[in-house]
Amino acid sequence: MTIARRTPSSSSRWMYRAIGFLSFFDRFSAAPMMVVFASQEGAPLATAAALLAGYSFAYALGQPLWGALGDRVGRIFALRLALCGSLVASVLSVVLDPMPLVFAARILAGIFVGGLFPTIMTITGDTVREGPERSREVSALQTTTALGTTAATVLAAAVASLASWRVVPAVAAAGFALTLWAVRPLHESARRATLTASRAAFSRWTLVLYVIGVLDGAVLLGVFSFIAPAITAGGVAPALAGIFTASYGIAIIVGAQINRRLIQLWPRTRTMFLGGIALVLAYALAATGATPALAAASALIGLSNAFFHAAVQTWATEVAPQARATTVSLFVFALFAGAALATSTIAPMAEHGYGTVFLISTFAAVVLTGGATWAYSFWERERSTPQTMHSDTPK
Template sequence: MEKQQDLRISVRTIPDSALRFVGFLSFFDRYGTPPMLVALSLGTSLSFAQAVQLVASYALFYAIGQPIWGVLSDRFGRLAVLRAALIGAGLGAVASIMFTDYLPLLIARSLTGFMFGALYPTLMTLLGDTRTGVERARGLSDLQIYSSLGTTLATLASGALATYANWRLVFLLPALGCVAALYSLRKAAEPEHSRSGFKFRAALRPMNLALYAIVFLEGGLLMGLLTYIVPALQESGVAIGLAGALGCAFALGVILGARLMRRLVARIGRTWLIGGGGLLLCAAFLPSAFAPSPASYTLTAFFLGAANAIMHSSMQGWATDISPDARATTVSLFVFALFAGASAATYLTADLAQNGHYGQIFGIGLALSLLLVAVATGTHALWRRMHPAS
């Protein structure tokens, strides 16, 4: 108990505003590229499919870095990883503005994704270290709100900036944000007891592996297919600026869903929250699968955001609970699986998107989301029976 109190005091030396800004920044960069895919392909030597592959490669290397960042965080501490990743992310973002050819841009975006991959899991780990139960769930919901604001601004601004100014500005802004984040952390002290050594084996228990498999599928549906909302709107005849605004229905869904989640978490068990959020995910794909249109794509974006706030935040809480003795490594593997799934989904559907078959893409999403609901709720219910005190 005394150690936990010491840890809470130490963490409070890290400004809340700095942590919120890092959450904002990580999602601004993650979602800044999809709304400008068309403008990026027009302003460079890239085809549209190659521009999509930049997003997929970013997500892949974001995922690949997760086990590495988790082990380093458990070994050297949370703030050490946070600062190192911000430096690397800033350098990667600067490199991204220097090239117009496919291969160097692919390398630059892959490096940037690898570095930005450390930010959000580290914030999740800090919440897992310092909060429990309802307090932790609400902290994760609050973090999602700030992250969704990053998603909103990126969705609104990046397409317009790339179209009417220069696509390089979309990569320059995160570079400046990394400098600002490092400055905000200049006086922060490393939380006590955040170094616990290598814990890889503890993060590979059978139930952990089941969780990673579930979130791989969730990542493909929730994040991989979200990439196509703005391009689908443009394909249906919506102007780039309006497409970005309609795409922000995702962020509205996250914000409203997170507010609802704060009320539900004290009244409803996590298994039910995962199931309810999963049904929202099914509802997200339903209109665009059967009646593709600007209105249905906007509804898809909104319900994807709500599913993110309810289902995915519940999955995040599960990840922070499942192996307290290897929390950073477990969370990082969880995020690895999430973004690996997102990357796989984007790669596998890039040709369909190239040909404008967005209704077919969202139809596949609907079928797989029904499978996800059944598997995720059943597995979590089993884990709860095995660990009733968790």
């Protein structure tokens, strides 16, 4: 696929960041609202949990479809469609009353909201120059998505309990309407991919990246969800446990700002390795079971997200430019698959205590750090070798 690079304006970049904020706000607002939803609707907690599971399942399964759509008909078209669907699904979540229809509306939201972040990541890969500039923009996107996550975690349950759970999707709907209006002037950043070019999303290195994505999702996202329950198991009230784990979002924001400066001085393998070490240290601390150690672990996992995960995400935009949308979407799908696999595997183990869970996670973090850093450095050398050979050839 031939990329028609257009450096995005400052307003366009802020618009993409706003979309990233909204997508993570909508995605992470469901979990803290489960108890409030069950109480206000007079439904069992299991029904609220099923609603969250249905949303997450739809979010993950839609990823390959959004990738193929972006590569075949255009990224901006896919973005507009995802925003339009997210708006409709959010409005339906506000106005529909019977539980089966609410369930259908939230599944619809999962499908369309799931298309937002991979699409803006793909557009970033199309329009921002590869290297430190792209890494900085990915870090900026991470900052706004972390703000969306933090806002959802801290505010969603509070707002829902004071008013109604339907206020939260109403706020999201307003945001989707504004950004849908804002994307009107955008033009496609790349030509459509051919079927042959789309096969690049299944090359040797993209498959390696997807395996790393599964492990990344399992260790970074899946295991992290058990930090708050581990704090609660130590006798801390659930509300306070949420405050302790809020250090995760704050650490992402701070770490992303530091990372934007380091990537101008360090090679990506070094920032990737630094983030991996933070992840290893986080779970080693969490294995002690002490509340201060678990709070510190939450912050270290946030730093790992800002350094390690950002580096792997940026790699996903580079590894197969001919089929960038498909590759990024499959990478995101791998992340969610890994997170879901970890959650389902750890839940039975956690009933017997969290120490063993975090010890195993420490070992898995070592494997992830070493494997991802080695794979990226090998890919980078392999990619640069033909260019070096070509430049040395007499003309």
